[in-house]
Amino acid sequence: MAIVGIARALQSENGFTYLAGTWKEHLPRSLLWYIETAKVRKMAEPFLIREPPSKPVPTWSWLVGPIYVHCDVVIPGGGSKRWNPDLYEAKFLCFRWPKEPVNYSPPTAYYDFDGLRITLELATHTSTILPKEPYGEHNCHRLSCDSLEEDLASCLGLDTKRLAASYHCDDLETLYQPPADVRIALVAEEVDLNYRHDLQGLALAPGVESGTWRRIGYWKAWVNLGDDTWEAESIFLRLEGVKIETITLV
Known part of the structure; x- marks a missing residue:
């Protein structure tokens, strides 16, 4: 719900379109995230899940995966020239929700990403x-x-x-x-x-x-x-x- 509040505020101020943790205006660059596993030192050490995903999320969104212990979600760029x-x-x-017109965000778009x-x-x-x-x-x-x-x-x-x-x-x-x-x-x-x-x-x-x-x-x-x-x-x-x-x- 904290992310929902931030998304609402930013969308109201900038007019961006919120899409499952990212912004339409930042696509496709914001698809370039990955899970960094370097902090897990040994090959045999298991990846421990701190928090599983709670609702259906598209596979392209960084919100899709569970939160792992000792692993970070990294979005490259920003620091390099x-x-x-x-x-x-x-x-x-374009984007589309089920049963909705193309490029239309329903009122539930801030928290319901199913489909x-x-x-x-x-x-x-x-x-x-x-x-x-x-x-x-x-x-x-x-x-x-x-x-x-x-x-x-x-x-x-x-x-x-x-x-x-x-x-x-x-x-x-x-x-x-x-x-x-x-x-x-x-x-x-x-x-x-x-x-x-x-x-x-x-x-x-x-x-x-x-x-x-x-x-x-x-x-x-x-x-x-x-x-x-x-x-x-x-x-x-x-x-x-x-x-x-x-x-x-x-």
């Missing part, structure tokens, strides 16, 4: 996710997108040491049994002040309803093409098999 943010950004198209869906235009690619052996306690509970790393290296003619792709699972109970093949969707690609390409996006699986997708995780990748070298266009869009799709997330 980008100087070329326009290589690629997904497009938010809320959003539609975006995204660049998608099929990838394989595998657990990565930790290099130390601080690097545990980390998964790698091996096939994405290989595809990027092959496409760009680079050694895999000059790039990396990692994955953060939304449901920590399934952390070590990730799906073999997932649809990954690029949300943003930027170049930082060190001429490094930074990519961020979502891992998706088919929803229960035909034509819908549910979020299962967050992925990020970086590519260093060389000293003072960067591409003026998205390198993700150069991968073989990438498609621009209209995706409805539930």
